[in-house]
Amino acid sequence: MISRFSADTKDSLARELPPAPHCRAALRDGLYYYGGDDNRFRTQRPSVARLAWSLLDDRKQRHIHRTTEKRLQKRATYEIRGVACPQPPRPAARCDRRMELRAAFLACGSLVSPTHGYHLEFVTPDEGAAQRLLQLLRSEGRKPKTARRKRRRVVYFKDIEEITQFLTSIGAFSAVLRLEDVRAIKETKNRIRRLVNTEAANLDRAMNAAALQRASITMLADAYGLRNLSAPLREVAELRLEHPTETLSELGRRCVPPIKKSTVNARLGALSRIANRLGHQTSAGDRP
Numbered sequence: 001m002i003s004r005f006s007a008d009t010k011d012s013l014a015r016e017l018p019p020a021p022h023c024r025a026a027l028r029d030g031l032y033y034y035g036g037d038d039n040r041f042r043t044q045r046p047s048v049a050r051l052a053w054s055l056l057d058d059r060k061q062r063h064i065h066r067t068t069e070k071r072l073q074k075r076a077t078y079e080i081r082g083v084a085c086p087q088p089p090r091p092a093a094r095c096d097r098r099m100e101l102r103a104a105f106l107a108c109g110s111l112v113s114p115t116h117g118y119h120l121e122f123v124t125p126d127e128g129a130a131q132r133l134l135q136l137l138r139s140e141g142r143k144p145k146t147a148r149r150k151r152r153r154v155v156y157f158k159d160i161e162e163i164t165q166f167l168t169s170i171g172a173f174s175a176v177l178r179l180e181d182v183r184a185i186k187e188t189k190n191r192i193r194r195l196v197n198t199e200a201a202n203l204d205r206a207m208n209a210a211a212l213q214r215a216s217i218t219m220l221a222d223a224y225g226l227r228n229l230s231a232p233l234r235e236v237a238e239l240r241l242e243h244p245t246e247t248l249s250e251l252g253r254r255c256v257p258p259i260k261k262s263t264v265n266a267r268l269g270a271l272s273r274i275a276n277r278l279g280h281q282t283s284a285g286d287r288p
Contacts, residue, residue, distance in 0.1 A: 003110070003111060003116075004113065005111050005112070005113045005175070006109075006111040006113075007045060008174075008175075009111055009172050009174070009175040010045050010047065010106055011047045012172065012174050012175070013102060013105070013106060013171065013172055014047035014048050014106060015047065016171060017051075017054070018099060020095070022093065022095075022096060023095055023099045024055060024099075026088070026091050026095075026096035026097075026099035026103070027051075027100070027102060028052070028056070028103075029103075030099065030100035030102070030103025030104055031048075031051070031055070031103040031106060031107050032052065032083060032084070032085040033086070033088055033107075034103060034107035034108045034122075034124065034125065034129055035048075035085075035103075035106075035108060036083070036084075036085025036125070037085070037125060039081070039082055039083060039084065039085065040080060040081045040082070040083065040085075041079065041080040041083055041085065042077055043077070043078055043107065044075055044077055044078070045078070046064075046076075048078075048106045048107070049078035049079075050064065051106070052080060056080075056083070062080055062081075064078050064079070064080055065078070065081060066078055066079075067079060087129075087132070088100070097136055097140070098140070098169050098170055098171075100136060101133075101136055101137070101140070101169065101170050102170040104122055104133055105122070105170060105172075108122050108123050108124055108125065108129075109121065110122075111163075114179050114182035114183070115182060117158075118157075118158055118163055119156065119157070119158055120157045120163045120166065120167075121154055121156035121157075122155045122156070123152055123154055124152065124154070124155060125152075126153075127153055130153035130155055133155055134146070134155060137155070137166070140166075140169055141165075142157070142162055142165065143159075143162060144156065145157070160179065160183060164176050164179055167179070207245070210244055210245065211244075212272075213240050213268050213271070214240060214241060214244055216271060216272045216276075217237045217241055217271055217275070218241070219275050219278070220237070220271060220274060220275045220278065223275075223278045223279075224274070226238065229271075232267060233267055233270060235256075236251065236255070236264060236267040237271055239251050239254050239255070240268065248264045248265055248268075249261045249264075251264050
């Protein structure tokens, strides 16, 4: 099933006719090579069919035929019959290579909607076309992957950078902007999700630490008495018991005079060490 994103990208490219005659020839030859079969050109996009027809020298003797393929979920197919579809000569100029790559995308390529992932593929008509396409892509510095699907070679990209660079090279700038917009939104959501998860983890750690601090202070109050502590330690101990969910910074602001978070942490550490020593002494005293 062709995505709306893929269809819109093809329609946009099909409206752009290259000005140079040799580029138009490379585009025409590529369209009929990658989209041709049994002396006919076939496509599911009417805009691509019109482009292929407009590039013919004898277009007045040719017509676009609309058919319905049951095997393609009754989707319309557009044909130009009685045309030769040979392998074109290897393009020497870079602009001609890019026109052939544009033709390959229009004839046998497709794009997945970026909201569902990053995937661009070409279902080539035969092994020779697959090898030629691979060589053209590699000459542009691309690194395509290949797979087999129902006895046909599929050339594809899943890397967003590879896809955007390919689309840029064939002039599909609106598709590149769409991909970048979706990528920016996804990265923003992922960043927010990471921050939320980090904040939640920090909160869990803070709550667990506060629970341990309260347990130590409670045991210290029972075994030793808070009134026997020094004034700074007693103040922090009482504040922790009165405000069990507050952060160290918030506890520090409640002290008189206010103290830093590091000072609160040091005093709570001292209380914990005193409680541990008392716990060990009590355990030793209970032994027979």
